[in-house]
Amino acid sequence: MRRYAENDAVDYVVVGVGSAGGVLVQRLARAGFRVVGLEAGPFWDTERDWVSDEAGSHQLYWEDQRVTGGSDPLALGANNSGKGVGGGSVHWASFTPRLHPSDFETYTRDGVGVDWPLSYDDIRPYYEQLELEMPVAGPAYYPWGHPHGYAYGPHPMGGVGNALIKGCSALDIPVSIGGPVAILSGSHGDRPHCIYRGFCIQGCKVGAKASTLITHVPDAIANGAEIRDRSMAYRIELGANRRVTGVHYFADDGNAHVQRAKAVIVSGYAIETPRLLLNSACAGFENGLANTSGTVGRYLMAQAGNVVLGRFEEPVRMYKAPPAHALTEEFYETDPRNDFARGFAIQTVGPLPLAFAKQMIAAKKAWGWGLRREMMDYNHWAGFGLLGEILPWDDNRVTLAEETDRFGIPVGHVSFNLRDNDKKLIKAGKDKTMEVMWAAGATEVVQEARYAHLVGGARMGHDPSNSVVDAFGRSHDIVNLFVCDGSVLPTQGSANPGLTIQALAARTADYLVSAGDSIFTSDARDLAPPPLRTSLAPPATWGKGVPRLT
Amino acid sequence: MSHNGDELPPRQQPGYYPGFSTLAQRDTWDPATREVVLARVEATPTIQYFDPEAALFWTGVFDHLLPQSDRTPERRIPIVSVVDRRLHDDRTVGYRFTDMPPDREAYRLGREAIDAEARSAHDAAFVDLTYAQRDAVLARIHDGEPRAAQAIWARMSVHRFWQLIAGDAADAYYAHPWAWDEIGFGGPAYPRGYTRLERGEPEPWEVRERRYIWSAPAGAASDEVENVHAFHLESEQHRSHAKDASRS
Numbered sequence: 196m197r198r199y200a201e202n203d204a205v206d207y208v209v210v211g212v213g214s215a216g217g218v219l220v221q222r223l224a225r226a227g228f229r230v231v232g233l234e235a236g237p238f239w240d241t242e243r244d245w246v247s248d249e250a251g252s253h254q255l256y257w258e259d260q261r262v263t264g265g266s267d268p269l270a271l272g273a274n275n276s277g278k279g280v281g282g283g284s285v286h287w288a289s290f291t292p293r294l295h296p297s298d299f300e301t302y303t304r305d306g307v308g309v310d311w312p313l314s315y316d317d318i319r320p321y322y323e324q325l326e327l328e329m330p331v332a333g334p335a336y337y338p339w340g341h342p343h344g345y346a347y348g349p350h351p352m353g354g355v356g357n358a359l360i361k362g363c364s365a366l367d368i369p370v371s372i373g374g375p376v377a378i379l380s381g382s383h384g385d386r387p388h389c390i391y392r393g394f395c396i397q398g399c400k401v402g403a404k405a406s407t408l409i410t411h412v413p414d415a416i417a418n419g420a421e422i423r424d425r426s427m428a429y430r431i432e433l434g435a436n437r438r439v440t441g442v443h444y445f446a447d448d449g450n451a452h453v454q455r456a457k458a459v460i461v462s463g464y465a466i467e468t469p470r471l472l473l474n475s476a477c478a479g480f481e482n483g484l485a486n487t488s489g490t491v492g493r494y495l496m497a498q499a500g501n502v503v504l505g506r507f508e509e510p511v512r513m514y515k516a517p518p519a520h521a522l523t524e525e526f527y528e529t530d531p532r533n534d535f536a537r538g539f540a541i542q543t544v545g546p547l548p549l550a551f552a553k554q555m556i557a558a559k560k561a562w563g564w565g566l567r568r569e570m571m572d573y574n575h576w577a578g579f580g581l582l583g584e585i586l587p588w589d590d591n592r593v594t595l596a597e598e599t600d601r602f603g604i605p606v607g608h609v610s611f612n613l614r615d616n617d618k619k620l621i622k623a624g625k626d627k628t629m630e631v632m633w634a635a636g637a638t639e640v641v642q643e644a645r646y647a648h649l650v651g652g653a654r655m656g657h658d659p660s661n662s663v664v665d666a667f668g669r670s671h672d673i674v675n676l677f678v679c680d681g682s683v684l685p686t687q688g689s690a691n692p693g694l695t696i697q698a699l700a701a702r703t704a705d706y707l708v709s710a711g712d713s714i715f716t717s718d719a720r721d722l723a724p725p726p727l728r729t730s731l732a733p734p735a736t737w738g739k740g741v742p743r744l745t
Numbered sequence: 746m747s748h749n750g751d752e753l754p755p756r757q758q759p760g761y762y763p764g765f766s767t768l769a770q771r772d773t774w775d776p777a778t779r780e781v782v783l784a785r786v787e788a789t790p791t792i793q794y795f796d797p798e799a800a801l802f803w804t805g806v807f808d809h810l811l812p813q814s815d816r817t818p819e820r821r822i823p824i825v826s827v828v829d830r831r832l833h834d835d836r837t838v839g840y841r842f843t844d845m846p847p848d849r850e851a852y853r854l855g856r857e858a859i860d861a862e863a864r865s866a867h868d869a870a871f872v873d874l875t876y877a878q879r880d881a882v883l884a885r886i887h888d889g890e891p892r893a894a895q896a897i898w899a900r901m902s903v904h905r906f907w908q909l910i911a912g913d914a915a916d917a918y919y920a921h922p923w924a925w926d927e928i929g930f931g932g933p934a935y936p937r938g939y940t941r942l943e944r945g946e947p948e949p950w951e952v953r954e955r956r957y958i959w960s961a962p963a964g965a966a967s968d969e970v971e972n973v974h975a976f977h978l979e980s981e982q983h984r985s986h987a988k989d990a991s992r993s
Contacts, residue, residue, distance in 0.1 A: 242777065246775075246777050246781045246782075246933070247775070247778045247932075248778055248781055248920070249920065250916060250920035251781040251782075251920075253836075253838075256839055257839050258836065258838065258839040259839065260837055260840070260841060260847075261839060261840055261841070262843060263841070263842055263843065264842065264844070267978060267980045268842055268843065269966075271840035272837075272838040272840050273838065307758055351943075352943060353942040354942070354943060354944070354945055357943060389936070390936070390937070390938025390939055391936050391939045391940070392933075392934035392935050392939055393934070393939065394933075394934075394935070400775065400935050401936070401938075451765070499760060509944070509945055510929075510944075510954060512931070512941075512944050512945045512947075515931070515942050516942045517940075540752075545860065547930070548920075548924070548925065548930050549915065549916055552916075552918075552919050553915060555970075556908065556911050556912065556915065558972070559971055560887070560889055560970060560971045561970045562809075562911055562967045563809055563811070563812055563880075563967025563968075564812055564962070564967045565961070565967045565968055565969060565970045566811065566911075566915070566960030566967070567759075567811070568959060568961065569970060570919065570927075570928050571760050571927065571928055571959060573928040573929065573930060574929045574930075574954065597906030609840075614979065618977075618978065621977050622977045625977040626977075638973075641972050644944075644976060644979040644982045645979055658761025680926060696901045733963035
């Protein structure tokens with residue numbers, strides 16, 4: 196791997212080599228830029244570091260302390276944040292639905308949330324690219340949102356998927372089976388097919404599930420990018436002419452370093468990105484870098500992720516097959532018959548014993564002998580996950596806590612509060628998910644209220660007074676500072692965010708490649724969409740025996 | 746230690762999967778996984794964080810959170826030493842609720858509060874109570890209705906404290922391969938994989954379920970479970986279902 200000297204001002208430093216950062220470093224390196232990816236966690240040796248074991252996989256998640264509060268506090272850690280090269284894409288279940296066209300204009304259509312500064316048609320080509328680069332397995336026809344199909348074959352069903360099919364079919368609800376999920380149903384290049392061992396969210400040791408660690412980072416390195424792991428960024432330095440000049444970080448040994456760069460892209464996800472910008476406050480940006488709008492850290496979103504569990508007389512053995520293998524988006528859009536705007540999806544989940552025990556503790560208040568007895572029935576339960584849209588609110592936000600991490604950096608404080616629309620939507624979604632579970636033939640149905648995913652915190656928008664970055668991720672305040680990750684999403688729909696995050700990264704990369712050196716030399720801000728570059732994908736990821744993008 | 750679990754004859758392996766052994770499959774696991782799982786069976790960590798009194802106290806508490814008197818002594822799964830190791834390493838789950846102190850402090854305060862609960866109800870320290878008395882003390886914490894130590898519970902959510910210690914106990918117990926055998930979980934399956942995905946079919950090396958009447962000891966406070974599905978928000982689900990049955 197190429198190594199850059201710290202004083203050698205590279206073209207781009209990307210902070211965080213996760214879902215977005217992995218795609219960015221790959222595209223930028225392939226286009227010939229000199230790129231360093233700083234990653235707080237390790238560069239995984241998957242055979243040595245990953246295990247088929249729940250308790251042994253905690254290092255995949257962001258375990259550094261954070262504080263979480265508000266009227267509806269979010270669980271963090273394993274629930275929604277990753278650490279190490281590949282980031283969250285290492286432990287995502289890898290459902291990869293697209294956002295719907297309506298998601299980009301919720302304010303215009305429903306008077307809620309906010310419109311995006313781009314439309315579905317702007318992101319659509321990048322959805323198509325990334326679905327082939329991961330690649331995504333799924334049905335040949337997917338009926339919701341903008342209908343489309345998947346080039347790679349869907350997965351066989353497991354017990355939970357069969358329960359979802361049965362419940363939905365009994366209620367005349369269409370259901371997508373075998374995907375869309377970024378897991379190989381057949382071998383592809385040097386990557387093997389899924390072996391259905393069920394440990395997707397503990398990191399796919401098989402290599403069948405897509406993570407940027409295996410889909411994009413190898414090509415980035417082959418094209419001259421440096422991935423500097425165990426490097427915790429803590430301050431972006433502002434130089435003359437309101438341009439950033441580099442990133443300060445702590446190496447694992449606690450020594451402080453600074454990597455000089457002509458431009459900086461922050462890809463730290465919905466908590467670490469705002470935290471880094473807030474911790475980079477300096478003269479001229481007393482409230483945080485790129486935060487003259489006061490929007491950094493605000494409009495943080497999680498999705499309602501209530502888990503509904505049904506007990507069946509016959510064994511299910513839900514630990515087999517990927518947790519993510521069937522879903523319905525039939526209730527995704529605003530329905531005027533509801534007393535709330537927007538909607539939800541229902542998806543399969545497949546909790547392993549530790550997760551299931553926590554769900555029994557929460558959903559049935561089980562403890563002691565009762566917990567032992569419930570757990571002995573583990574093989575009789577199936578799980579569905581609600582995925583419900585929670586709207587962006589300005590007081591759902593990341594701020595800095597008084598506590599510091601092991602490097603002395605103030606940690607993130609997350610505050611989360613549900614509003615009326617959110618509560619009505621969650622209740623309706625929970626009730627519908629339970630109805631489907633009963634219809635599947637369950638003899639007992641329980642649920643645990645919880646949340647899934649994180650987006651927002653540095654949202655994109657046209658208006659610099661109420662957004663942090665423009666439609667390409669460039670900060671309104673500083674021309675050579677970008678944000679590219681889940682934190683830029685203005686709304687979230689009821690789709691798992693991973694595909695959208697990677698698609699936005701590919702779009703930002705196309706923009707940067709088209710802009711060339713002007714990013715480093717000019718203060719002009721061109722907002723014209725760039726041409727789609729089909730030459731920047733990792734080789735052999737698409738165009739080989741699958742439909743070719745034209 | 747006075748257990749009243751005599752109704753359940755101790756077994757080497759409780760549960761409905763007689764003869765099933767995940768460890769018997771160890772040669773099919775990858776080396777990294779094998780090392781992690783075998784360490785749980787062969788190398789119980791020594792107590793480093795808790796002092797002897799605290800270790801005794803928490804051993805008593807975990808005897809109720811995950812009772813094992815139906816297991817033969819040599820097949821009981823270590824819990825307090827696993828929790829001790831986490832606290833010794835100061836390893837967290839990556840976040841702290843604003844109504845909770847850091848985990849080490851929560852364990853310190855929790856012990857103080859449970860002891861105060863024991864003294865207020867039975868005029869004795871928790872470790873000196875009978876099994877049934879301990880059950881009753883812990884049931885009040887579980888129900889979110891402690892009567893003593895109000896100053897501590899004003900600083901620490903009783904609901905989240907319960908989630909913390911119950912979750913820690915479950916993390917230790919159900920990470921152990923003997924617990925996988927008990928519940929019929931197939932365990933690690935790389936690189937071999939699973940091939941029977943439908944109808945709950947066992948793999949050739951798994952075991953079909955053979956159910957029998959498995960009952961908790963008479964009078965165990967933890968025998969009952971509730972169904973709190975009426976609470977669709979996480980911030981509400983710690984409420985008692987019985988008291989809020991009218992909510993939906």
